[in-house]
Amino acid sequence: MRGGRNVLLGLALLLFTGVTLGADADTARHGTAEKPQGSQPPAQAREVPKLPAGVSPALYAIAVPPGAEPSPEKVTLGQQLFNDKRLSADGTIACANCHVPDKGFVDGKPQADGINQQRGQRNSPTVLNAMFNASQFWDGRAATLEDQAKLPILNPIEMGIKSPEDVVAKVRGLPEYAETFQKVFGRAVTYDDLAAAIAAFERTQFAGDAPFDHFIGGEENAMDDAAKRGWALFNGKGRCNACHAANAVSPLFSDQKFHNIGIAAHKQNFVDLAREALQTVRTGDQKQIDELAIQTRFSELGRFLVTKNESDVGAFKTPNLRNVGLTAPYMHDGSLATLWDVMDHYNKGGIQNPFLDGGIQRLGLTEAEIDDLVAFMFALTSSQFADLGQKELTRQQALKDQRPERDTEAAMGKKGNFGDLAPNPDKMNPADIGVF
Numbered sequence: 233m234r235g236g237r238n239v240l241l242g243l244a245l246l247l248f249t250g251v252t253l254g255a256d257a258d259t260a261r262h263g264t265a266e267k268p269q270g271s272q273p274p275a276q277a278r279e280v281p282k283l284p285a286g287v288s289p290a291l292y293a294i295a296v297p298p299g300a301e302p303s304p305e306k307v308t309l310g311q312q313l314f315n316d317k318r319l320s321a322d323g324t325i326a327c328a329n330c331h332v333p334d335k336g337f338v339d340g341k342p343q344a345d346g347i348n349q350q351r352g353q354r355n356s357p358t359v360l361n362a363m364f365n366a367s368q369f370w371d372g373r374a375a376t377l378e379d380q381a382k383l384p385i386l387n388p389i390e391m392g393i394k395s396p397e398d399v400v401a402k403v404r405g406l407p408e409y410a411e412t413f414q415k416v417f418g419r420a421v422t423y424d425d426l427a428a429a430i431a432a433f434e435r436t437q438f439a440g441d442a443p444f445d446h447f448i449g450g451e452e453n454a455m456d457d458a459a460k461r462g463w464a465l466f467n468g469k470g471r472c473n474a475c476h477a478a479n480a481v482s483p484l485f486s487d488q489k490f491h492n493i494g495i496a497a498h499k500q501n502f503v504d505l506a507r508e509a510l511q512t513v514r515t516g517d518q519k520q521i522d523e524l525a526i527q528t529r530f531s532e533l534g535r536f537l538v539t540k541n542e543s544d545v546g547a548f549k550t551p552n553l554r555n556v557g558l559t560a561p562y563m564h565d566g567s568l569a570t571l572w573d574v575m576d577h578y579n580k581g582g583i584q585n586p587f588l589d590g591g592i593q594r595l596g597l598t599e600a601e602i603d604d605l606v607a608f609m610f611a612l613t614s615s616q617f618a619d620l621g622q623k624e625l626t627r628q629q630a631l632k633d634q635r636p637e638r639d640t641e642a643a644m645g646k647k648g649n650f651g652d653l654a655p656n657p658d659k660m661n662p663a664d665i666g667v668f
């Protein structure tokens with residue numbers, strides 16, 4: 233099922249015109265000129281909210297299938313639940329503690345803190361645009377927003393309620409909810425309905441309207457020169473588009489796949505850890521995998537916990553980069569403090585390990601080029617967060633002289649070799665590769 237959705241998403245992304253999904257797109261979707269029986273009505277015939285630049289009706293239709301539009305009542309209920317600390321064991325932690333709406337739905341911490349100040353292994357991603365993810369979580373262990381929402385409530389160190397039955401009993405005991413659930417779903421509270429309401433709220437959190445969206449829509453001056461150079465580097469010498477491609481057709485900045493880019497490599501002996509995990513993980517046991525991912529050192533195995541495929545060791549989902557200026561610190565473990573640190577990581581070719589993705593190679597970017605790429609990423613901030621983005625840029629700029637990941641010699645190919653993986657991979661200076 234998950235695979236099916238990925239395929240659908242992939243197909244549909246190919247179809248974007250950025251405007252409407254009309255007859256042509258239908259043709260492309262089905263690979264034939266004849267209009268198939270039972271095809272969906274064109275997107276423009278449906279009732280959709282006003283969509284910002286960068287979120288086309290076609291993209292919206294994928295995340296919100298026709299007939300599944302969230303009703304205002306359901307969204308309001310979902311928002312209440314999202315903000316309600318009573319959904320945790322001790323009444324101290326709501327979804328909104330780790331996904332703070334005013335901060336762009338993140339908490340600004342390297343790893344999230346749940347009940348009783350217990351710290352997990354992973355960084356809180358934003359809920360903005362999560363509705364467009366082909367799978368949820370850094371390792372994709374949940375297929376849908378509904379599946380996802382059910383896990384943190386039950387995770388012992390996040391919200392910590394013992395069982396779905398306990399959650400339901402607790403919410404049924406709160407008169408305002410008992411009534412609203414009756415009204416919205418026509419029955420007493422269930423765990424599925426609770427997750428559905430939260431997911432409905434999340435499906436209102438699409439965020440486009442960044443300077444980039446206006447630039448790509450034809451407004452030449454919507455991005456400054458540094459960001460424009462950064463965009464060229466993103467698709468050229470920086471090779472970011474190998475995994476984070478975006479254009480008017482596919483605006484997500486993510487291939488929706490999983491890659492080992494060498495983030496956790498310095499902390500772990502991946503081979504031993506993976507061998508141990510093979511004995512422990514019960515494939516398909518979502519609750520067990522959730523606990524291993526959030527609470528244990530197996531967390532660093534990433535996608536491998538879900539698939540047990542060797543090629544998934546240390547692999548994590550390529551995140552969407554929209555509003556990435558707001559979501560520091562970065563990566564699944566929050567180990568990189570600023571976007572300059574992220575660039576330093578990529579520039580030196582990541583951290584070597586036997587499972588490193590082939591797309592990660594030293595880049596030979598100069599300091600000026602790194603600044604341009606960071607400027608470009610800050611041009612992905614949605615207009616409603618423009619002030620916060622500016623503040624965050626200033627904060628990160630002030631940290632620019634602390635660059636623990638910077639290794640200019642390695643980045644320029646003047647030092648080190650790629651050892652066991654590919655001795656003397658190329659005699660060329662990687663700084664010469666690319667369009668600049």
Ligand code: HEC
Pocket residue numbers: 314325326327328329330331344345346347352354355356357358359362365367368369370371377380381382384385389390391430525526
């Ligand atoms: C204790 C902090 C915490 C709480 C509480 C919490 N989350 Fe999260 N959330 C996280 C972390 C950390 C991750 C990433 C975990 C992982 O990938 O293994 C995450 C992942 C997600 C994702 C996936 C996003 C993506 O890009 O893959 C969504 C959506 C989400 N949370 C929504 C919610 C909702 C809804 C609730 C409440 C029911 C909630 N979260 C409660 C910390 C929290």
Ligand code: HEC
Pocket residue numbers: 466470471472473474475476490491492493495496547548549550551553556559561562563564565571574578589591592605
């Ligand atoms: C081989 C695929 C690949 C390439 C190439 C790649 N990325 Fe990534 N990117 C990823 C994956 C996977 C992650 C998450 C890794 C993790 O957390 O372990 C990531 C994470 C990030 C993050 C952190 C986002 C967050 O929310 O924490 C940023 C920023 C980023 N990439 C920017 C870039 C830029 C800029 C480039 C080009 C210089 C680039 N990436 C090249 C796959 C890639």
